[in-house]
Amino acid sequence: MQPISLAPIPEIIFGNGRLSDVPSHVTRLAGKAQPAMIVADPAMTSLGVTAKLARLLAEAGHEANVYDGFKGEPKSSDVDQASARARDLKAMAVIGLGGGTALDTAKLVAACAVSGKPAVAYQFCETALPVEPLALIAVPTTAGTGAEVTRTCIFTNAAHQKVWAWGDELKPILAVLDPELTTGVPAAVTAATGLDALVHAIEASTNRNRNEANDLYCHRAISLISGALETAVKMPQDLAARGSLLLGSCYAGIGIDNAGTALAHNISHAMAELAPVPHGRATGLAMLATIEWVKDGNPDAFAKVADAMKAARGVVAGYESLVRRSGIKISLSGDGLDLDRPERLAERMASAAHAPMRRNTVRDVSDDDLLRLAERVYALT
Numbered sequence: 001m002q003p004i005s006l007a008p009i010p011e012i013i014f015g016n017g018r019l020s021d022v023p024s025h026v027t028r029l030a031g032k033a034q035p036a037m038i039v040a041d042p043a044m045t046s047l048g049v050t051a052k053l054a055r056l057l058a059e060a061g062h063e064a065n066v067y068d069g070f071k072g073e074p075k076s077s078d079v080d081q082a083s084a085r086a087r088d089l090k091a092m093a094v095i096g097l098g099g100g101t102a103l104d105t106a107k108l109v110a111a112c113a114v115s116g117k118p119a120v121a122y123q124f125c126e127t128a129l130p131v132e133p134l135a136l137i138a139v140p141t142t143a144g145t146g147a148e149v150t151r152t153c154i155f156t157n158a159a160h161q162k163v164w165a166w167g168d169e170l171k172p173i174l175a176v177l178d179p180e181l182t183t184g185v186p187a188a189v190t191a192a193t194g195l196d197a198l199v200h201a202i203e204a205s206t207n208r209n210r211n212e213a214n215d216l217y218c219h220r221a222i223s224l225i226s227g228a229l230e231t232a233v234k235m236p237q238d239l240a241a242r243g244s245l246l247l248g249s250c251y252a253g254i255g256i257d258n259a260g261t262a263l264a265h266n267i268s269h270a271m272a273e274l275a276p277v278p279h280g281r282a283t284g285l286a287m288l289a290t291i292e293w294v295k296d297g298n299p300d301a302f303a304k305v306a307d308a309m310k311a312a313r314g315v316v317a318g319y320e321s322l323v324r325r326s327g328i329k330i331s332l333s334g335d336g337l338d339l340d341r342p343e344r345l346a347e348r349m350a351s352a353a354h355a356p357m358r359r360n361t362v363r364d365v366s367d368d369d370l371l372r373l374a375e376r377v378y379a380l381t
């Protein structure tokens with residue numbers, strides 16, 4: 001039997017209205033009456049969710065402070081401001097409330113508030129993370145990144161470089177999944193983030209690092225997401241569909257935490273350096289353009305993906321049908337890319353920064369292949 005490795009998975013709590021339980025978990029994990037720092041997406045503040053959480057914490061005896069000063073993707077300055085506030089508050093818990101930006105920031109705040117170091121100290125693992133960060137609770141409000149169960153965070157440093165930090169110490173201790181928090185996500189974002197999560201599960205269950213324990217989470221994620229994506233896009237208030245996407249993206253997060261991604265993410269990260277195509281849509285389209293080519297590297301693994309999707313006509317047709325039904329724009333014309341020059345995308349795909357995803361792909365990807373694959377992505381209609 002092949003070797004298996006499955007990293008620790010945070011405690012997971014799932015159900016409608018579970019946001020209200022967060023204060024009791026803060027008491028349990030950080031101690032009675034200990035202060036808590038909330039790192040919230042500004043959209044949650046506009047909707048009144050941040051204030052509701054702060055009120056519930058206060059009622060349970062936990063003083064709370066809020067950082068919600070994000071603009072776009074997480075920056076080292078966000079982490080540094082929020083961790084300074086957490087130190088002033090003498091916080092013993094950090095609650096990330098939002099999408100990937102809020103959760104990635106909260107992960108670093110839990111470390112930086114303890115160490116007193118700036119976020120940049122932890123880029124590329126340059127400094128060891130504190131062994132005992134603050135108790136970190138992740139409350140995702142979009143269904144996509146799976147950041148609530150992973151050890152990674154990506155942020156931009158003061159030199160405008162996109163950098164990463166990684167370590168067991170960055171993994172939340174508890175993920176609280178409340179589908180009611182996700183009903184306000186617009187249709188286009190629901191489609192793109194849902195496809196991102198689906199691709200996480202497909203890549204983690206088919207790439208060179210896959211193993212059968214991790215596949216359990218990936219295949220269930222594929223089943224949940226493929227069964228609910230179209231409904232969640234078309235009927236945003238459907239809590240059953242929203243719940244399936246939220247749980248599916250969490251399981252897919254477990255998948256990539258253990259096995260990483262592959263070619264579709266190589267392409268979407270490369271594309272992000274050329275034009276601001278949203279990550280989920282870029283990844284979903286990259287998979288659409290390349291799944292037929294990659295599947296020949298491990299047809300058995302892709303057959304299991306097709307089974308999980310209930311795709312009677314096979315994985316390629318099944319995946320394409322899902323992407324088209326999600327309603328995302330398929331063609332990349334008008335997205336700021338020079339579609340006459342796929343060689344520029346191929347060049348970026350070949351860069352050292354994206355090499356791990358290329359190597360992790362189950363089929364060998366030669367330099368010539370890179371150009372042919374980039375051409376396929378740019379030719380999508």
Ligand SMILES: [Fe+2]
Nearest residue numbers: 196200265283
């Ligand atoms: Fe992704």
